[in-house]
Amino acid sequence: MSTSSIIVSASPHIHADRTSKKIMYDVVIALIPAFLISIYIFGFGALIVTSVAIISCLLFEYLIQKYLLKTTISIGDGSALITGILLAFNLPSNLPLWMVIVGSLVAIGIAKMSFGGLGFNIFNPALVGRVFLLISFPVQMTSWPTVLENNTVFADAVTGATPLGIIKDGLMMGETMTDLSSKLPSQMEMFLGMTGGSLGEMSALALILGGLYLLIRKVISWHIPVTMLGTMAAMTGIFWLINPEQYVNPLFHILTGGAILGAFFMATDLVTSPMTKKGMVVFAVGIGVITVVIRLFGAYPEGVSFAILIMNAFVPLINSNFKPRRFGAPIKSKIIK
Amino acid sequence: MKKKESTLINMVAAMLLITLIAGFSLGFVNELTLEPIAKSKLDQKVNALKLVLPVFDNNPVAAMILLKVENVKDSVEVYPAFLNDAFVGAAVIGTSEKGFSGLIKLMIGFKPDGTIQNIAVLEQKETPGLGTKIKDAAFINQYRDKNLAIFNAKVKKDGGEIDGLTGATITTRAFSEATQMAYDEFIKDTAFISKSKN
Amino acid sequence: MAAIINQKENFFKGIVKENPVFVMLLGMCPTLGVTSSGFNGLGMGVATLFVLLMSNIVVSLIKNQIPSKVRIPAFIIVIASFVTIVEMVLEAFMPFLYEQLGIFIPLIVVNCLILGRAEAFASKNTLFSSVLDALGMGIGFIIALTLLGAVRELLGSGSIFDIKLVAENANTFILFILPPGAFIALAYLAVLFNKISIKTS
């Protein structure tokens, strides 16, 4: 027997079969229901925007890795794919395509590859892309095609506001919630996704389905989504109880404005969220609070994106202050005097 | 040449000398620029006034009147304009806090009958490229030569006649609000203002 | 001959090799703060150049009269005087620019670039070298500020030096005239600058 093909490596010699790639593709699978709903609602536009986002994300990652960084190409790992999908999910379905491409460039080029690629970025790439677009092109980013009028025709000039936008606008005009309620979609409609908004944030039902899939597959743990939505509900609930004419009910807040998309898919991004359960809870509470503050007192009607980005910045701080409990208490040792 | 030692005397002397020279020259330059500065400040205001008012020959800045208004925090400034001692209009400073990023301050020029001559934006913190479009002629032209008594200066969305800036309804509303406020003040006190010739 | 080369070096080093913004990172606050347009960048750059030049001249003239312990405060007074002069002159004759540059004019005083050059160069060199140094550094600073301003203006408002290059209602990257845009644009300009200066050297 020849021993020349014997491999020597350090222990352990076996490995679990979960790989990063499988995790990433699980997320993609989980996003499918929401994607289907968005195609049903927005039609061709949703399909086009999503595919352009995906293709350009992959392409930019490829080009940057090949020509700028000169590293191995890793577009197959699925992370750029997710970034593309989630970026698209945060855009209106009638956004000019060149803006979608710019958003992808920002997401991949600035927020991800500039930090060294997968795993090193501090901020959630898709959200950086989206916020960049939101700030740069507020008009296009806040005009949505009205629902169900055009699910076969691509591109449409008719715009409708998001429920939160309607409320913000209305309250600013001095209207009360009772006045506004007629303009708002019903909660059932919102749950199923029949309102205005970005293409992926429509149907709470589809998103929760995907989220449950991720939970079952143990890709994410419950800590972030539950805590985040819980915090939002608690905070908006307090305001609502104090003055229901000025503040909408908590359920409304949770069902709209990408809260569920954010809670299950964006705040949970492994790379940009804390690594311990305790840390995750702190992180999610932070997102919840900031989201509500922005929604109720800030200029933006939504706010999940900003809240997640802001808390992303705190993740290193959270990680170093909420370390896992070390096994065994230290012995009192002689301290250097 | 050798450097001076760091003794107390030397140090104080050097500093004395330098500050002396600095003091002199600064004082001097100040004297020189005092007037141009004052003038440029005045010019700025007068230029704005010229922009929004019909031709006048008095000094509206000197003639400025402060009107105390109930629901506005500060007093409202009014600059009456006269041509050959005849009242030709007045510029009213209108403000609104409801801009996208807070305060918007306008100077609205009225003809004696309350028709808007022109509007200048004095202060605003709106989003560049978006809310800042209120400074564009195209937008302001919507208000020119309108009398708010008959013209509903609200955004179309709210049932008025103003085409809002795309994506900046909030700013537009604030703009309209400021204009409306100035108009209301002007109308309320026209009589007083027109007689204010000093 | 060598002296001439040396003087050339004194002048040119500030532009590329020791560019105050891209390489030495001096005076970052005005660099980021006033560059929302090319014109503002240029204005700030020129104001800084003026102060730098004048203070370098004065410092190199009086360098031997100043005991070393009061060196810094003496320089500060010299610099602050020129800054104040700039401030007054701008206010008087260019009120528009004065308002745009705002708080950053008085802050020229603490711009490390100026004190740094006064302290590190002018206080040790001849008048002529100091003038060249100031000019080089100042021009380097102007270039950087103008470049950054121009890039931000181009991306953010689609114009260069207030000359509109795109249609009135065209979409531009508004972000670049907002604070984050300043950081981001400078970040990538620095990368570019490093790449170029490595290639050329």
Add this chain to the structure above:
Amino acid sequence: MQKFDLNSEIKSNRNLIKHRGIISKITNGVVTVSLLGNVHCEACNAKSSCGISESDVKEIEVYDASQLYELNETVELVLQKDLGLKAVFWAYLVPFIVMISTLIITSIFFKEWIAGLVSLLILIPYYLILHILKNSFKKVYNFSILKYHQA
């Protein structure tokens, strides 16, 4: 000399600040360590032209009974991190609080400029107290020196 394994010092080690320095003076029982350059300006880009931070060599006195050190030896100066934070607390935070609270209280009763002056002057007794406590601080802020030993 007591050789010790750092392993047993993990707890304290996590909270240590260390700086390399050179022993510049030894007088009976007191070793003076000069920190190399201004340790904090190392990372700063402006250091070459920044003249303001003049106190650039820092000298630290350490009590040393062991007499183990030689002049010019490179050593590592160690301070517990919480001590550093505590120093910030006493040197800056407490006077800040004293100043602010005086300002708030006095400005209720007095004119603005009096209130301002009083709250500035209040710092004098504060520093006097620090001065009186000088020796007890000396006991707390104890540096120690680590010698590098190539194993």
Add this chain to the structure above:
Amino acid sequence: MDYIIILIAAVFVNNIVLSQFLGICPFLGVSNKVSTSIGMSGAVLFVMTLATLVTYLLYQFILIPAGLNYLRTIAFILVIAALVQMVEIILKKVSPSLYQALGVFLPLITTNCAVLGVAILALGLENGSLLKAVFFAVANSIGFALALIVFASIREQLELANIPKGMKGVPINLLIAGLLSLAFLGFTGLV
């Protein structure tokens, strides 16, 4: 209410570093360790408050009465420089051990544009008063502390990342600051 608005504005909406661009040098320079930036924040808090207090008095009660407001810049910078030095001397004098501990722990504060900038900005507050000016300084130093500490923690984490060669150092730091500033835009409109 005024004070709350000042605080929120200074910390979140118009953060001194992230949107006013003051004190960028220490922000980029002295922020590679969280513990140092915490200490630094404490020091800035004191110095900024002290400087604002003194310069406000100087301005309102000496310069203005004497008609010398044009000397603001030069007077402020001298006073601030002298104050900072004095704090050092006094500390060294009254408690040498404290002083030494500080010296090892952080760079003793020198003048930077944040201190001068805040002192000048504090003069322009609406319905200003000494208390308001001082509070403004406090709020801004809290804003500075927040940005500095968060930034330092990010940099600590990135020490272990494979930042591309061209991005290392200055560019990545600027980029982080940019993205941080981008995220903070979310607070727009809070005040």
Add this chain to the structure above:
Amino acid sequence: MTDSILNSVLLLTSLGIFAAVVLYIVSKKFYVYENPLIAEIDELLPAANCAGCGSPGCKAFAEKLVNTEDISALFCPVGGNKVMQLIAEKLGKTVAEKDPTVAVVRCQGSCEVRPKTTIYQGPDSCAISALIYSGETDCQYGCLSEGDCVKVCLFDAMYMDEITGLPVVITQKCTSCGLCVSACPRNIIEMRPRNKKDLKIFVGCLNEDKGGIAKKACALACIGCDKCVEVCPKDAIIMFNNLAYIDPVLCTLCRKCVPVCPTNSIVETNFPVKKEIPTPTLPEGKGVYPQLQKNQLEKNIKAINETVKKLKTDA
């Protein structure tokens, strides 16, 4: 003269004097003398900050040089004698002339002569590989070929030869900082004196096994046969643990030992060619990847040629 100017002068002068007095006190209390020499010496040093001198950086070394009375024990390997001489002049102290040295790799166990018997899988690091076993070949003294030494060299003075799998020192670039010496977990790299023409003779092997075992593991291994020891006229060769070592101080580069070595273990560099070096015989039947080697050979020759060309243009 108007009031304003007078006021301004008054205010400024009083501030100025105040500042002067404050600073005077500061300077008295804070007096720290930094020897200006330190900066000058720092200028002289090569600013490589490689720590080859034993100090953490060049500035620190400058301080040490200035502050130390007797600096004959201190040496900057990167700057070499020339710099040390300049420094000595400036300081008015004396330095000891040090023979310049250069790093040499004392292992010739290329893939050809030292067959791989196992495959290592793990991080590309000699240190980590050394932790788990003796390496892919049967020689437990030889190079592990993961290139830790190359990684630490700050001067690009080393590269991994892709054909042989061994590190190569580019003599012209090597500053003899010694970083590679401490990086190698096998102690394969030694600093040896460098003379003008860069002539060196050393044993390119560290194998302490008995002859047969050593030879089996690597065709070029030193088998401890004592032949070189016998032939050396200067007694410069020591035999210890079945391994010959040529003392660089005693050796006069006479090259008598080179031809007698039955395994070609002794390396001579830069001498005019004297004898044909016979191609080493492969230990039979143990080559791991003959196919792979051949393919790679062709590919790598190109790479090597390019490197050589680059080196030439650099020089």
Add this chain to the structure above:
Amino acid sequence: MLKTFQLGGIHPPENKLTAEKSIQKMAIPKVVYVPIAQNIGIPSEIIVAVKDTVEIGQLIAKSGGFVSSNIHSPVAGIVTKLDKIVDTSGYKKQCIVIRTDEKNLSNFEKIIYPLKTNIELSSTEILQRIADFGIVGLGGATFPSHVKLHINPDKKIEYLIINGVECEPYLTADHRLMLEKSAEIIVGIKILMSALQLKKAIIGIENNKKDAIALFKNLTQNESKIQVASLKVKYPQGSEKQLISALLKREVPKNGLPPDIGVIVHNVGTIFAIYEAVQHNKPLTERVVTVTGKNLKNPANFWVKIGTPISDLIKEVGGLPEGTRKIINGGPMMGKAIKNTDVPITKGTSGILVIAEEEASRKKTENCIRCGECVFVCPMGLEPHLLMSLAERGLFERALAEDVNSCIQCGSCSYVCPSNRPLLDYIRFGKNSVKNLTLIQN
């Protein structure tokens, strides 16, 4: 609810192929290679010379220091060489090579002593015998048992824990031993309890060895001092710190040892060796080894003489199968891959595992996606991803501050990492480098 430890842990496929196979006897090897470094600590000193004739059980190398142990000849024969041979460390180490006598070759058999229950020796005699007869921990660490049992008088020991967990996949040596030598083990426990005057002993067995649990529960029905605990299957429960935590909810302090919290842990194999030494004067010269692997014809458990080359064992199970890519001394989680089959069995070898291509090759390392899996599974509450990055960049002081030394090298982190990062490789490197970081304090 079954007991188990709190922090972390994983559950890799158990693959206990040989659980049903009783321990076989091995043909006596013709030559044995006895390494002198068979325990943690100082290697033993050789006291025989080439050509000496040695008897079975004769002392051939004696303890070389405090943390060291005696080594006895596993066979009767002649010392032929004192040479360096590659041992399980992957390096050549000094070995005593003994050629077995022809006549002894034929009649090797594991001597079955009659069960002897009454303990005749005093406490000191027991401990002395453990030292003399070269007993080291057979749980893998090979820590000399007499040192472990040499307890500082100010530490009060309350519990003896018997480690019958065998959490490593594939291995069944302890399992079989527990089934076949249960009575002896009980006696061994009593010996130790009387030697240390202990009131309580707990046998910890994972729930995948229900037969052993049942057997011991049955045997200890009337023993009030000995308790049997069944544990939830979770790796690395066999590690003493985790086992103590699972059984007693006490945690060994950082840098501490079990006696600090009143516990002593011994492996069942060690207990059996102690039994034989104390009751039958038998030094430690043989042990149970599982030879296993999915592709092996005939995986089995053996009684093996220390010093037997692994190739002999492999031959016994039908030879190396085609496509073998890795041979491991020990289990798949903690075992060491070895270079070739000439390596001898030592006191610490509990199994030989043979792996084929598909499982042997490591997959490509990718970027850490900060998923935190490694953090969640680390039984010591460490942050493996961080420790790896620190070691990678040579930041050993920080690694030390992040408790790199607490790592028990269980490999759980590397096992779960979805990016296939060699976490433990680097952590081990970090731990090793930290050792060189000694500082001298004034």
